[in-house]
Amino acid sequence: MELTNLNHNFVGTPVSIRSSSVSFVYSIRIGIVGYGKLGQYLVEQLMNEGTKYRLDLAFIWNRTALNEETRSKILIRCPLVKFLNALEQIKEIDFVDLIVEVCHPDIVKQYAELFLDKADFLIGSPTALADPEFAQTLTNKLSTSQHRMFVARGALWGANDIQMMARRNRLQNVEITIAFHPRSLRLNDAKLCELNDDLIKQQESMLGEDNQPKPLILYEGPARELCQIAPNNANTVATAALLGVGFDHTIGKLISDASLCDFHRIEIIVRGKPTIDDKQFRVELNRQSPTHSAHNVSSLHTYDCFWHSILHCTGSYIRANNLEIQVY
Template sequence: MSMGEMRRIGIVGFGHVGLYLVQQIREEGEKFNLELAFVWNRTVEKLEGIIEPHLQLHRLLEFESRKADLIVEVAHPDITRDYGELFLSAANLMIGSPTVLSDPEIEQKLREIAKTSGHTLYVPSGALWGGEDIQRMADRGTLKGLRITMTKHPDSFQLQGDLAQKNQTVQDRTILYEGPVRDLCPMAPNNVNTMAAACMAAHTLGFDRVIGVLVADPSIPDWHLVDIEVTGTRNKETGQVFSVTTKRCNPAKAGHVTGSATFSSFWSSLLGKHLSA
């Protein structure tokens, strides 16, 4: 694509993040050479009165006719599971629900399609602070451990199975889960995308060796907390171990799955500051 040529963006999903991205493209797209190719939502009525008819995509399988350069999925992991290979065969793809990549078969298929098609698979950093640094450590072989703790009000979780039942009985700060991120993703597909993004950045550890901790805390109705603990190699001379600990306090509306600061992170990712898978 030549300098100054417009990049056409397809938005799949029109929840809070999808709406935000559409607004940003409308307000600042020209400055960054971005324009909307289409907007799709499972419930098309949600687009009425907001998205111009010619930009509405009613049937997702017809996405290719809109000639998008980049498709941004901000809907649900099932969308990438069902359509990810098709998307990547025709355009670059940014996965806003990377918990789907905890399925090793899906991850492998998407990587293969990306190689054969010449398109790129991206994962937005979202609420992951320091993702590019983690990726660089993994690239150098110096990353030895990664632990992520996400703390939210119980109403901000959309959980499944036993985890959902456990969350319903929470009265005080409670650890709902602690263990490999791969096992957590199917139980919290909408809540732990930050952890999934971390697993992609920490590619030498992956979903099986990155440890995720999910905490429900009724005392924080309008905050999402993300604690990241990174462990590196041991200094051969001193025996000291490299480590970094960060704490992100992300403001959030009561009961919302996504914190407010995450929206701007998605926009930055769309502009090119992202993790390539």
Template structure:
């Protein structure tokens, strides 16, 4: 039977990770996906029982390797940077890939491997801007080579940070007062705070002429911030030769959040908007 005129096959979305953000995206696709030509292909979570009663059984994956057989058009990772590090190239053989944990690219070589896989197989590698205000403008400056410096400062309540090693010890020792936990290149911070500094990693991807080694990150624990996540972005551009003045932009984003939450409220809607933009842009990296 011939397809109905104007019929368009739904774009199938797979979700990797079923934390708060994964649950939100799953619900949005199930409840509103038909309005945007989307349908759920699968959901995978390390602890499968977490999906019971929330995800239809036939859509639950027991093993992540099964995702390649589900004919997904777009696979969205909102779990852990290890997913892109270990499976990024394989996923890009079969589908477009939205990396919700871009701290994965802080590991040497992962960025280049995923970009090359996207080019080779014609699928798009998407990096959501998340809490990074002005991502497209930063990328435009990087494309022109006019981005001279970029710094992202993230300030949260100490309980909103999930840290590793020395940073966790530092957080605990200074938990009663505002404490600068880290200030320096984003690359060195990514493995120490893989779930908290995706905004900084997205900035390093957007500011690609500086990259992870030159984009600066500053992580601040502030016990007075009970229900806010604050992101300050400082951009330096070229110096005007006639006046000697430098182009600068400074922005502050105050995102309401529940006490102790890793992700602020506005970031959920930002991720959904990013998913809606992921319609296939060919074999390249796209900020969304």
């Protein structure tokens, strides 16, 4: 999802450079901000499939430095990659075309303007945009920047349809329920943390029994507040709000469910505006997505969605597959 429609010739679009003795194709260089499980997956994809899609790894930054063994393994495959100790070092990078954030909304708030000074920017933590002051600052920055900003669709199934209905003024409301195992939740509210911890204790006390604690609704209401309560878990809700009716009118529900040991569940209800004869468009969707463990914030399918977002924003599918069908 592109957040702006600024006129911009995409930096790094592959071009053939020829002389009497040299001919080569320029690769689009990607910077990865965050080396958790999702960041590691994206780096692995760039190492394994980068050549196919003419993508290269420009740099990696993580809150804690990568160990020497990990660095060595990456350097064997991507010898030009830089390992940054501080994000301010991005200023010193000679070539980077797309910066991909996959760590935390606080990083988006602190460094988005710096990223846009240097390259196009793909946000993986759109809950940052629930802060109206930051959203306005970013809007102002984009109005003068030569670079573009994108928001990854992540786990939001039907993202294009929600956006299309909103653009055509056909959308009435969107409700999203996100359900996680209690150990997957990262909560900023002390009272909700206590309730969630109690659910974990209940589950531990019932190990070996057929019954599980009942799912607990931690929050139900406007998406803006949910994004502040659970910034790492509510990115799907934030994306829907950005595409649809906004943070104050999108309804989000957060459920802690001890039975979801190896799945995340997302339920989406989209309603269109009633027609003149009082008929209404309605879609209900239930997404069950596997995870490696109860501790994971992102599901396995979400990893693939992020990789697809990178290929989409860089036009890489089209270049690698001449007959690739583009659906608009």
